[in-house]
Amino acid sequence: MINDLKQIARDWPGEVVVIRRDDLTDSWIFVALHSSVLGTPVGGTRMKIYSEPEAGLRDALRLAEGMTYKWSSIGLDKGGGKAVLALSRPLDEAERLHLLQRYADLVESMDGAFGTGEDLGTTPSDMAILAERCRFIHGARTDGQVTDPGPFTAEGVFHGIRAACEVVLARKELADSTVLIQGVGDVGEPLARRLAKSGVHLLLNDLEADRAASLAAELGAEVVTTENLYETECDLFAPCAVGGILDQETIPRLRCRIVAGSANNQLATLEDGERLHDRGIVYAPDYVINAGGALAFGLPVDAARSDADAPQALMDRMAEIGDLVRAVLEESRRLDLPPSTIAQRRAERRVDAARAAKASPTPPPPETEA
Numbered sequence: 411m412i413n414d415l416k417q418i419a420r421d422w423p424g425e426v427v428v429i430r431r432d433d434l435t436d437s438w439i440f441v442a443l444h445s446s447v448l449g450t451p452v453g454g455t456r457m458k459i460y461s462e463p464e465a466g467l468r469d470a471l472r473l474a475e476g477m478t479y480k481w482s483s484i485g486l487d488k489g490g491g492k493a494v495l496a497l498s499r500p501l502d503e504a505e506r507l508h509l510l511q512r513y514a515d516l517v518e519s520m521d522g523a524f525g526t527g528e529d530l531g532t533t534p535s536d537m538a539i540l541a542e543r544c545r546f547i548h549g550a551r552t553d554g555q556v557t558d559p560g561p562f563t564a565e566g567v568f569h570g571i572r573a574a575c576e577v578v579l580a581r582k583e584l585a586d587s588t589v590l591i592q593g594v595g596d597v598g599e600p601l602a603r604r605l606a607k608s609g610v611h612l613l614l615n616d617l618e619a620d621r622a623a624s625l626a627a628e629l630g631a632e633v634v635t636t637e638n639l640y641e642t643e644c645d646l647f648a649p650c651a652v653g654g655i656l657d658q659e660t661i662p663r664l665r666c667r668i669v670a671g672s673a674n675n676q677l678a679t680l681e682d683g684e685r686l687h688d689r690g691i692v693y694a695p696d697y698v699i700n701a702g703g704a705l706a707f708g709l710p711v712d713a714a715r716s717d718a719d720a721p722q723a724l725m726d727r728m729a730e731i732g733d734l735v736r737a738v739l740e741e742s743r744r745l746d747l748p749p750s751t752i753a754q755r756r757a758e759r760r761v762d763a764a765r766a767a768k769a770s771p772t773p774p775p776p777e778t779e780a
């Protein structure tokens with residue numbers, strides 16, 4: 411098996427892949443550093459059950475590449491990286507602690523070559539456990555607590571949704587629009603609350619049906635079952651759960667005008683971006699619309715690290731995500747190209763420019779004599 415994993419890593423165009431096996435929990439740890447051209451690789455840590463470790467490694471590699479594009483899209487000087495703790499089964503509390511501590515020691519041993527934070531399947535408390543043994547946890551505060559990126563990401567997605575509705579539906583206000591959210595977890599739940607306040611007609615879906623039902627009851631929303639999800643008519647579908655859900659099987663079933671949500675790697679393949687475009691469904695590229703958490707933690711003045719609650723000033727900056735989404739969608743419309751293609755071109759342009767600048771550094775100014 412390790413040979414298969416090594417081969418997958420060798421075929422990848424990124425910079426570094428670290429692979430560790432944890433026998434006690436029957437898990438694998440994968441850390442993928444895609445690019446350090448713009449800066450030190452930083453990206454979340456995902457914990458998830460995979461049918462086979464190869465799927466976990468592939469997830470890490472693709473997510474790390476997405477992080478390169480995400481940092482580039484929001485104009486911050488950080489590189490693309492991601493970690494996956496690939497489980498074969500659910501872990502009990504002691505096993506989870508053991509795996510997190512082993513992973514924390516691994517990241518600490520990388521001595522700053524990789525920084526990380528929360529992602530799908532990990533929580534602020536997990537990050538606090540990592541921060542006890544590792545200096546490179548983003549969002550860790552001086553009081554030992556860890557700031558949750560979810561509300562920032564949700565606020566960014568909210569602004570992205572507003573921008574998409576403005577460009578595609580020519581609606582300045584969201585009231586009376588119908589939005590279907592898949593996954594009401596750390597991002598989906600605050601997003602649902604924000605949309606409900608704006609008078610949106612909300613449809614909620616979650617693999618954990620009770621979670622969707624109780625939030626729907628509180629917000630006056632409707633629940634959509636997983637069987638009917640893709641066929642459900644709505645203005646906008648917001649995937650906020652897992653990746654790889656938009657493919658040749660699901661795209662023909664969609665009955666929405668826009669797809670705009672937080673999940674990473676929503677497109678199963680790049681061709682699925684074209685498939686959506688051909689169907690006239692406008693896709694807000696994942697790494698642009700879901701960059702709010704990254705923006706909050708990556709800003710030079712890291713206000714999220716203060717002991718106070720996340721300051722409103724930082725939340726206000728999430729409106730920038732709306733501007734980025736709007737720019738991508740308007741360019742897509744102008745050039746009649748899928749938004750996924752436009753976003754990738756824009757992100758690659760900045761990375762290429764940084765690579766070229768590194769290859770031919772500006773010569774130092776000539777020394778002058780006093």
Ligand code: NAD
Nearest residue numbers: 531559560563593595596597616617650651672673674703
């Ligand atoms: P989470 O684990 O807190 O919540 C995910 C929710 O989706 C859970 O309620 C879960 O039950 C549900 N779910 C899982 N699989 C599902 C399925 N197949 N169908 C319906 N529901 C399903 O995760 P999160 O932090 O809210 O992240 C959601 C997505 O957004 C992930 O893809 C993550 O990578 C991405 N993302 C998150 C952040 C962040 O700040 N947390 C930032 C950028 C991107």
